[in-house]
Amino acid sequence: MLAPVAPSELQRLRALCQEAGYTDRGLLALFGPIELPTRAGRGMAHFVHLTREGRRLDILVRLFLLGLPTPHQVAAEALGARLLEDCGAWGLLEPHQDRVAARVRLLPYRDLLLAADQAEYPEIAERPGQVMGITASTVALANFAVRRPVEEALDLGTGCGVQALLAAVHSRQVTATDTNGRALEFARFNAALNNRTNICFIQGDAFQPVRGRRFDLILSNPPFAISPRLRYFYRDSGQPGDSFCRRLVREAPEFLNDGGLFQMTLDWVEHVGQDWRQRLAEWFEGTGCDAWVLRLNCETAANYAYLWIRDTEPGDSEQTARLYEEWVEYFEREAVEAVSTGLIAMRRTGAARHWLRLEEAPARIIGPIGDWVAQGFLLRDFLEANSDEQLLTAKLRLVPEARLEQEFAAREGRWQSVASRIRLTRGLPWTGNLDARLAGSLARLAGQRPLRDVLVHLAIELGVEPDRVIAASLPLVRDMILRGFLLPESVPAVSPGEQPPLP
Ligand SMILES: C[S@@+](CC[C@H](N)C(=O)[O-])C[C@H]1O[C@@H](n2cnc3c(N)ncnc32)[C@H](O)[C@@H]1O
Known part of the structure; x- marks a missing residue:
């Protein structure tokens, strides 16, 4: 159905789509973060309205994304006569009464442009071999x-x-x-x-x-x-x-x-x-x-x-x-x-x-997390390889993406802290309850002092036996390493470019 075409030929179509803003960013700007109609006709009026201006982008969207038959002349203005003809020869477009209709959907995803089935139409929707787009x-x-x-x-x-x-x-x-x-x-x-x-x-x-x-x-x-x-x-x-x-x-x-x-x-x-x-x-x-x-x-x-x-x-x-x-x-x-x-x-x-x-x-994973998945493997390896005694000698550092949130309730005429939670603002955005005093000590972990020193310091502040504080803190520290709040020297941080911070 789709003709084998040389990449050099197809670059004209890709370049035209890019210039017109028929890209994932362009569509986000046009529609906002909304789901496209999943069945022919359903919700289509909204998308027709948003593409009413008749710019090249609007025409490409109606043709290749919404699957709406378009007057030949309009399609020719958007694509140019030669590309319009080529799209027919490649199997992307076909005549539809006095109009042209897309036989496939063209989906911009990241920097890719992908052809998939126009699965909204009953005759395609019921084909066992229909090829899905981006889900x-x-x-x-x-x-x-x-x-x-x-x-x-x-x-x-x-x-x-x-x-x-x-x-x-x-x-x-x-x-x-x-x-x-x-x-x-x-x-x-x-x-x-x-x-x-x-x-x-x-x-x-x-x-x-x-x-x-x-x-x-x-x-x-x-x-x-x-x-x-x-x-x-x-x-x-x-x-x-x-x-x-x-x-x-x-x-x-x-x-x-x-x-x-x-x-x-x-x-x-x-x-x-x-x-x-x-x-x-x-x-x-x-x-x-x-x-x-x-x-x-x-x-x-x-x-x-x-x-x-x-x-x-x-x-x-x-x-x-x-x-x-x-x-x-x-x-x-x-x-x-x-x-x-x-x-x-x-x-x-x-x-x-x-x-x-x-x-x-964790709830709300947004965007690529591959670097954190790779890091998760290294962190679990580190925990498997190190006994509690070895962990106490490790120089851990709290990642800059960690945030502490405290909840206060009015008690006896003043605000008192009733809960504190730590969360990550990038990657796998774990959250967890954490004792505010331990959280205060973790803030001191900057990769310079062994964990034992920091926990002993906390014990002195609390006036408690160091061994008790160490025994109570170690399972939590292990969990915080596993989830990437705390990094040992051997595990590199994920570079800031990978994923923007979550709001
Ligand atoms: C859920 S789709 C995934 C398509 C695409 N990889 C993606 O991520 O969007 C599953 C694909 O697996 C193919 N498939 C089904 N059974 C298969 C099998 N036994 N071996 C290999 N592929 C199979 C289907 O034809 C379909 O293209």
């Missing part, structure tokens, strides 16, 4: 990925190619796989559109196309929905429950170099009376990897089915109602109480012992 899970994985320079990266389930294209910037070579040939067609087109030449695309199931190879980074945003049957390739694996994601976790280590990372988005089922940590811990046993799981969200089974139906089915037809019922019945049959959404990072190492960290993610 919440796409963004979650793109933000989660550790962006250090690597030799070989793999994007498993590449879809429109977005993760592969992002990885191509910091990898010498990227391999991108998908079972859906149509997805690979889009991904190849997008590689050319964005002039990325170091990606090789292979069709096949899971790790089968890369048997015998090893990677430094494997990214996967797989078809993770927990659904009754395979209806869309991008959404459903066709395997029971979360077994496809479990399989990826179990197989990934075989394809990782030592020190290599596997990072994945996923959903997992929760059964009545079973702790999610206990259930997931089994997935990682014997993998030869350190593993970190962040749970982002948890929905009741019925709500989960409702959200997928709302976001992926064309309308409120009888068929949609039947699909919803089928979904809910499936959950009842399988005793699924809830479904959680999360992120997994695994690192292969030759060590005899491996650690496992399973926890709730």
